[in-house]
Structure formats: structure tokens, C-alpha cells
Amino acid sequence: MLTLFKSKPLLAEQEQQWLVDTFIWAAENFDLDFFTKHSQVILPTVEFFPDSVSSIEEMASKVFARVKQYAGMNEWPVTLVAPQQLQPQVFPHFEFSQHLRGEECHLIVPASHTINVSFNPNQINQPQDLVASFAGTLATILIHHVGVLPPGGKEYLPQATDALACFLGFGVMMSNTVYQFKGGCGSCYNPYANREASLSETHTVFMHALVSYFKNDKRSKQHLKPHLRGQFKKAQKEIKALVNNSANPLLLAYMPN
Template structure:
């Protein structure tokens, strides 16, 4: 009778389960050691994105290099090309020694470089640019590993966003699902918006999961105001999972990675 007074859940059970399964899949296949020891929550701040630029091309290149470094892919043969310069490309054969990510990752064999481009409309929306690069790098890593996400090939688009969040870019991914048009709409540029298959709630859940595992206390510092209530709900759900989940791998990740 009073069920209408109960707060609505952040996600459906099936949504939550897929996100958990996909995050565990990322942990299993995309260098768990790097995640444990080096991954950080990347914020849209001068601490993570430094330098000044005098042109669209220079800014795009700076952000590309910084996102690549924060992803742990600095030693991967990934190069930036300008808009309209992208060739048709086949994914190269690559072989690594030491690790997949970080300074210990050494690409000992690759047939050719992988090229990434950017949307120049996003230069004035840097969080969209950062998130788009992170998604591109995530997709490259998925294809390099050759492992399908939970749900198979149909879920690769959504899985790239999970892996990008696993890299530490959950704040920017959450903030750029939806861009407010503004009072008069003059500053709104639909061509600059990032394409997202996951909802704001789903992204915030992944962000809260990353922060919970890493013991990160600044998950909402740069998060859009209306997303913070989602974050609180997600953190509460994840705290419950840490005590009651029947999944031993998830329990291990939630309990042993606390800082």
C-alpha cells in the first residue's frame, strides 16, 4: 500500500548484473595487475590534463597523449591522425611481453600501427573528447585480446564503455552521456556530443564500483550535480554486495582492493 513511497532502484537487476559481469570480465582480461597497482580515477583537472595549446590540432594531440598514458597504453603502437585522414585499416597482429599495460608492456611484434582520429567539434567540450579517446582505446584493447564480453559480439559497443571506465575515466563518461541544451540553446552543439550506449545511471554505477574497489574518495568531486544522487545509491548497493554477494570473484575484488 505504501510501496509508492519507496525510492526507485538505480538499475534493474539484469542491468546491474551485466555491468558487474562486464567489469569482472575487464578485470580478468585487461591486466588486473595494472588495475590493482597503477589505475587511478582520472579527473577533468589540471592534475591529469596539463599544457596549453594554440590550435585545435595541438590540443587534440595533447589530450590524446594524456588519455593514452592514463590508460596505460603509452607503449602501444597507436597513433593520432587528423579528421579526414583516416585510412581503411585492418587490426594488426600484436604481441606483448612483460604486461599489457604500463611501463612494463613491450610490444615486441606488430605488423603496422593503429590509427585513431578525433571529432574537432569536441575541442570546446574536452570531457567529450577525453571520453571518446578512452572509448577508442578500450575498443582497440578488446580487439587485441580477442575476447568477447558477456552477451557476445552484440554487446561490444557497451563493453567498450565498461572498459573505458575500468581504465579510470568514469567521471568523464558519466558527465558526457547527456549534454544540457542550455536556456537558449545557442551554446549547444549536438555534433560535439559523445555517442553512448550506456545510460547515466549505468555509467555512475561503474564509476562507483571503480571508486569502491580502489578506495577512491573523490568520485563526485567533478561529477555533475544531478548525478551525485545516483552515485550515493550506487555506492550503497555496492556496499551491500561487498557483504552479501554470492560471487567469490566479486567478493575478492570488493574486499581485497580497499585502500
């Protein structure tokens, strides 16, 4: 009789396991040392984005610089250009020192050219979408450079890119921008401003909760959209139980005290 009152898991077991395996893939391939010592859960606040701007271009530039900094990729030759300047390009070969991200990350051999990325001008009035889009772009560059496929293989690359953007610390913005409510005023809704999400809201929130667990995050819940906070809380409980029952040495080694 008691099973009648058990709550349904947030995700199917197979889906949950893929997200856990993808977190482990991210930790093993994208500088666990930086994640452990320096990664933060980035919030959509003045604390993290304090810059004053006076133009679309300046806003895009300032936000990109912050996202690149928080991702630990300041040393990467990735440059923001205006949309009309973006041209097809070949991904250059990078050779880094021991670390992939952070202040100890250095190019051993100068890259033949920089990677140019751009922005969606429609997102200027939706800064969380702008941040999430930049985070996804940097995650894509990291995956391309490392060249290790995520769990499930090539067909799961889009979903893994979203998950890696959460691993980089941008789970709040990634979760908040999966779906944009159209609202009551059609003229206020701009579909061209929305980022293209590959993970559902629930999957993204779970991944964010997984990162938050290992970063001992106490603040991000209040910055999620109201309807996501219950999912986040539920994910936190499930993740705690999952890690406590796990035999994976990486999960056990980095669980918070």
C-alpha cells in the first residue's frame, strides 16, 4: 500500500543515467581540476555581469567576455565578431599546456588563426538567452577540440553540448531559456531571440542540479523560473540518494562534505 504514495522520479532511470554518465564524461575530459577549484555556478545578476553598456555591440562584447572568463577559456583564441562578419572557417589545431582551462592554460604553439563566433542581435533584450547561447558555443568548441564523443555517441552531441554548458557553470541560464513563454502580448514575444535547446527543461534542470550538488551551490534555486524550482529541489534529493548509493570513485571523491 505504501508504494501507492511514492512520488514518481523526475526522469526515467535510463535518462538519469545518461546525464550522470555525461557529467562524468565532462569531468574526465574538460579539466576536472578547474571545475573543482575554480568553476562557479553563474547567476543572472549584477554580481556576475556588472558591466554598463551603451550599444548592442558593446553588450554582446561584454557578456561574451564574462562568459569566456567564467568558462576558464580566456587563453583560447576565440573572438567575437559582428554577425555580418562571420564567415565559414576551418577549426584550427590547438596545443595547450597541461591544463585546458583557467590561468594555467597556455597555448604551446600559437594557433594558425582565431575562431570567430558571433551573436544573435535579437537576444539583446533577452540576456539569459545571450549568455546561454555563448555558453553553448564555447561548449561546442571544447568538444570539437577534445574530440571525445559523449555517452551514446555522435547522435547525442547536441544534448551533450547543452549538458557541458551546464558543467561550465551556466545551468541557471540554460534551464531558464529552454522554453520561452509567449505571454499575453504577441508583439512582446520574439521567437528569433530564443536559443535552440537540445535538452528538455527537466533534463537541463537535472544536469544543473548535478553540477550544483558538486559545487555545493546554495543560491541558484531562487534564480530559476518559478515552475522549475520544484523540479530542481526534487532533482537535488534524487542526486543525493544516487551519489550515496554509487560505487563510482569520481562521484564519491568529489561529493561535498
